[in-house]
Amino acid sequence: DAGVTQSPTHLIKTRGQQVTLRCSPKSGHDTVSWYQQALGQGPQFIFQYYEEEERQRGNFPDRFSGHQFPNYSSELNVNALLLGDSALYLCASSLDLLSYNSPLHFGNGTRLTVT
Amino acid sequence: AQSVTQPDIHITVSEGASLELRCNYSYGATPYLFWYVQSPGQGLQLLLKYFSGDTLVQGIKGFEAEFKRSQSSFNLRKPSVHWSDAAEYFCAVGDGSNQGGKLIFGQGTELSVKP
Numbered sequence: 001d002a003g004v005t006q007s008p009t010h011l012i013k014t015r016g017q018q019v020t021l022r023c024s025p026k027s028g029h030d031t032v033s034w035y036q037q038a039l040g041q042g043p044q045f046i047f048q049y050y051e052e053e054e055r056q057r058g059n060f061p062d063r064f065s066g067h068q069f070p071n072y073s074s075e076l077n078v079n080a081l082l083l084g085d086s087a088l089y090l091c092a093s094s095l096d097l098l099s100y101n102s103p104l105h106f107g108n109g110t111r112l113t114v115t
Numbered sequence: 116a117q118s119v120t121q122p123d124i125h126i127t128v129s130e131g132a133s134l135e136l137r138c139n140y141s142y143g144a145t146p147y148l149f150w151y152v153q154s155p156g157q158g159l160q161l162l163l164k165y166f167s168g169d170t171l172v173q174g175i176k177g178f179e180a181e182f183k184r185s186q187s188s189f190n191l192r193k194p195s196v197h198w199s200d201a202a203e204y205f206c207a208v209g210d211g212s213n214q215g216g217k218l219i220f221g222q223g224t225e226l227s228v229k230p
Contacts, residue, residue, distance in 0.1 A: 004158070033216040042119075042205050042220030043159070043164065056217050073208055094216055100147045100166065100209045106158030 002027060004107035006091050012113045013081050019112060021076040025093030028106045032074040033104065034066060035090040043090055044072075049074050078112075086114045117142045119206050121221035128196050129229045136224050138206030139163040147209030148189045149218065150180055154202045162204075165189060176200070201228045 005024045012083045013019050025032050030078055035043035044060035049068035063079045072093075088109040096102035119140040128134050140146055147166055151159040163174025170182040180191045189206060201227050207218040 009192070031216055038221075042207075042223050043218075045210075045217045045221070048216045058217070092159075092216070103149075103161045103164065104159075104218070106151075106160070108158045109157065 004029075004091055004093050004105050005109050006107035008098060008110060009108070010113075012115060014115055015083060016082055017081050018079045019081060021089050021110045021112070022077075023074045023076070023091030023107060024095075025072050025074070025091075025101045029093035029095050029105065030072050031094045031096070033092045034074070034076050035092065036060070037088040037090055037109070039087070044049075045052065046076070052066070081082075081114045083107065083114050086112060088112075117146070117208050117210050119208050119219055119221035121204075121206055121224050123224045124222070125225045125227070127210055127227040127229060130198050131195050133216050134191075134193045134196045134200070134226070135168075136204050136206075136226070137188045138221060139187050140189060140206070140208045141187065142208055145184075148182060149181075149207040149209075150174065150178070151205045151220075152202050152205060153177075153205065153223075159205065162191070195230055196226075198203065198228045198230065214224050 004026040007022045010050040033048040048056040052068045065077045066073045090109045092104040092106045094102045120139045143149045147219045149164045150162040153159045162178045165172050203223045205223045206221045
């Protein structure tokens with residue numbers, strides 16, 4: 001049973017560029033959440049997708065956008081990259097949008113470096 | 116707004132010694148509380164969670180945590196630490212939006228284990 005998979009594992013971009021990160025949820029999970037983890041910090045919630053719609057959003061600018069596909073996989077897009085966007089981006093999937101009873105399963109993340 | 120504080124950024128314990136990692140939260144009602152562990156280069160793994168009921172909860176890998184409402188704390192404990200427990204530990208609280216997936220994380224506590 002594959003867990004949450006993310007690609008790529010590492011990425012280096014230049015300021016002003018755009019980036020797309022990808023996530024495949026754990027088998028059977030239909031809800032995907034994205035988190036940003038800066039160095040030395042805890043993860044911060046970016047947004048959550050369910051039924052191909054953004055359901056919740058954290059305190060992130062519109063440069064951060066996402067998408068969920070019919071097979072429940074998801075993408076995170078970041079436009080006009082800033083140096084401060086350098087971080088580990090974590091994808092988490094779960095089974096139940098409306099409850100914490102279904103625990104979040106995290107992928108190993110994508111390490112984004114902006115130069 | 117909900118918040119989580121982990122007062123200890125880094126803790127070192129000897130192998131076989133007991134461990135307690137501190138977590139304080141700010142939340143108006145009964146919180147959903149979690150402890151996650153992150154090994155280098157890995158995603159987050161759920162150790163245990165508290166929603167209601169018995170204030171002492173057992174988790175995986177021999178960890179337990181105690182919810183103390185009067186102290187707004189949810190400290191993680193282990194009676195005997197193993198070298199493999201060296202990792203980053205995060206306390207998190209559900210944000211109370213009645214939608215799972217959005218967690219507020221503390222800054223993390225890095226645990227080192229001396230042989």
